[in-house]
Amino acid sequence: MSMHTAVTSSVERRDVWDLLSLKGRVAVVTGGAGRYGRAICRGLAEAGATVIVASRNKEKCEEFAESLVRENLDAHGLTMDLTQDESVQDAASQIRSEWGRLDILFNNAISVRAETLSEHGVKEWARAIEDNSTAVYRSCLVFGEMMARRSTGSIVNVASIYGVVSPDFRIYDGHRELTNPPSYGFVKAGMIQLTRYLAVYFGSSGLRVNSISPGGLLSPGMPAEFVANYSRRVPLGRMANPNDLNGAAVFLASDASEYITGQNLVVDGGYTAL
Numbered sequence: 636m637s638m639h640t641a642v643t644s645s646v647e648r649r650d651v652w653d654l655l656s657l658k659g660r661v662a663v664v665t666g667g668a669g670r671y672g673r674a675i676c677r678g679l680a681e682a683g684a685t686v687i688v689a690s691r692n693k694e695k696c697e698e699f700a701e702s703l704v705r706e707n708l709d710a711h712g713l714t715m716d717l718t719q720d721e722s723v724q725d726a727a728s729q730i731r732s733e734w735g736r737l738d739i740l741f742n743n744a745i746s747v748r749a750e751t752l753s754e755h756g757v758k759e760w761a762r763a764i765e766d767n768s769t770a771v772y773r774s775c776l777v778f779g780e781m782m783a784r785r786s787t788g789s790i791v792n793v794a795s796i797y798g799v800v801s802p803d804f805r806i807y808d809g810h811r812e813l814t815n816p817p818s819y820g821f822v823k824a825g826m827i828q829l830t831r832y833l834a835v836y837f838g839s840s841g842l843r844v845n846s847i848s849p850g851g852l853l854s855p856g857m858p859a860e861f862v863a864n865y866s867r868r869v870p871l872g873r874m875a876n877p878n879d880l881n882g883a884a885v886f887l888a889s890d891a892s893e894y895i896t897g898q899n900l901v902v903d904g905g906y907t908a909l
Contacts, residue, residue, distance in 0.1 A: 651891070653890075654890045654891040654893075655682060655886070655889045655890075655891045656682060656683050656889065657679055657682040657683045657684035657889055658682075659683070660683070660684045660738040660739055661684065661685045661730070661734045661737050661738050661739070662679045662684045662685065662687065662738065662739035662740070662741065663730065663737060663740050663741070663778065664679070664686060664689060664743055665690070665717060665740075665741065665742055665774060666689075666690060666743040666745060667686070667689050667690055667696055667741075668688055668690045668692065668695040668696045668698070668699040669690075669743070669744070669745075670852055670854055671743055671849065672741075672743045672744075674852070674877035674878075674881045675743060675880060675884045676699070676703065677703065677708075677877070678877075678880070678881025679739065679881075679884060679885060680703055680709060681881075681885075682885045682888075682889065684709070684738075684739065684888070685710075685711070686700075686703070686708070686710045687710075687712075687713045687734075689714075689726065689744075690713075690714070690715070691714065691715065691716040691717075691718075691722075693714040696712040697712030698712075699712070713726055713729065713730075717744055717771070717774055718765065718769070723773055724777060727777050727781055731781070736785060737778060737785075737788065738782070738785075738787065738788045738789070739788065739789050739790075739791075740779075740782065740788070740790045741791050741792075741793060741888075742774050742775065742790070742791070742793060742826075743793040744770065744771075745767060745822075746766040746767060747763070747767075747816065747819055748763075749812050749813060749814050749816070750816040751814060752816075752817055754816075755818060759816070759818070760818050763816065763818035763819070763822065764821075767818075768825055771792065771826055771829070772829065775790065775792075775829070775844075778790070779833060779837060779842065779844075783837050783840040783842045784840075786841045787842065788841075788842050788843070789843045789844075789888050789889075789892075790833065790837075790842065790843070791844075791846065791847060791887045791888060792826050792827075792829070792845075793846070793847055794823045794824075794826045794827050794846045794847065794848045794899060795819070795820070795848050796848050796849070796850050796903045796906055796907050797820040798822075798823030798824040798827050798848055798899075799824070799827070799899070799901065799907050800906075800907050802814075802815060802820070803868055806861065806864045806868060807861070808864070809860060809861075810858055810861045813857075813861055826846060827846050827848070830845060830846040830897065830898075831897045834896040834898075838897075843892070843895065844896055844897065845887050845892070845895060845896060845897065845899070845900065846899045846900070847880075847884065847887065847900050847901075847902060848899055848901045848903065848907075849879070849880055849902045849903065850874065850875050850902065850903030850906045851865050851874045852874065852875045852876070852877070852880065853873070853874035853876055862874060868906060869903070869904040869905060870904060871904035872904075873904065874904075875902065879902055880902060883900055883902045886900075887900060
């Protein structure tokens with residue numbers, strides 16, 4: 636019998652539903668009250684996690700957390716500004732004090748303005764880097780070290796298909812308010828590379844780090860023409876819905892992916908396959 640076979644056979648088999656369960660886990664979702672954050676929070680909570688909805692907007696995150704509680708889910712609002720060191724450190728201290736642990740971190744918060752290249756000057760670029768790349772790095776430093784001390788856990792960085800491919804500007808024809816600036820793809824591509832770096836750095840502690848790159852999420856109020864243009868560009872013929880995102884989120888947060896780290900899971904209906 637080979638050594639590989641011996642090691643593999645010694646692992647206790649677990650039911651797939653047990654692997655996917657997040658019962659007893661504590662999760663923080665930054666930007667948790669936003670469009671993508673709401674889907675992620677709901678998925679994690681439905682899988683059994685205690686979900687901390689983090690946002691710089693106190694009223695917004697607490698209101699969303701309360702709506703989850705009314706559905707008998709375990710959720711809490713937490714005010715945190717990722718652009719401020721003190722705010723992040725205070726949030727980490729509060730999590731240690733109230734829950735005593737952190738098992739899951741979703742870096743989802745994003746600050747973006749719909750600006751074209753000609754409108755996105757050096758000052759706008761610098762602001763975007765500070766509000767996004769630096770903010771994610773700050774979150775990973777503070778919460779990553781906190782989680783690594785427990786020798787377990789999962790960090791998931793919410794990137795984008797525009798960290799993998801360039802935008803197709805034809806989709807935005809007539810809808811300038813929905814276009815993304817040049818810094819957006821730069822930030823998201825950097826996030827994917829930071830994911831790989833942190834996966835290697837924290838690997839020996841058992842802390843996993845992955846990213847999700849979702850495609851466009853269908854939202855109320857989106858212009859019908861834009862939705863049609865985007866959907867024609869996608870092999871599966873539609874934009875993403877919350878179920879597409881929260882399923883992937885639960886998978887990467889749970890033990891179902893415990894041998895996966897340093898990877899970027901693209902959830903885009905085939906957009907980047909073209």
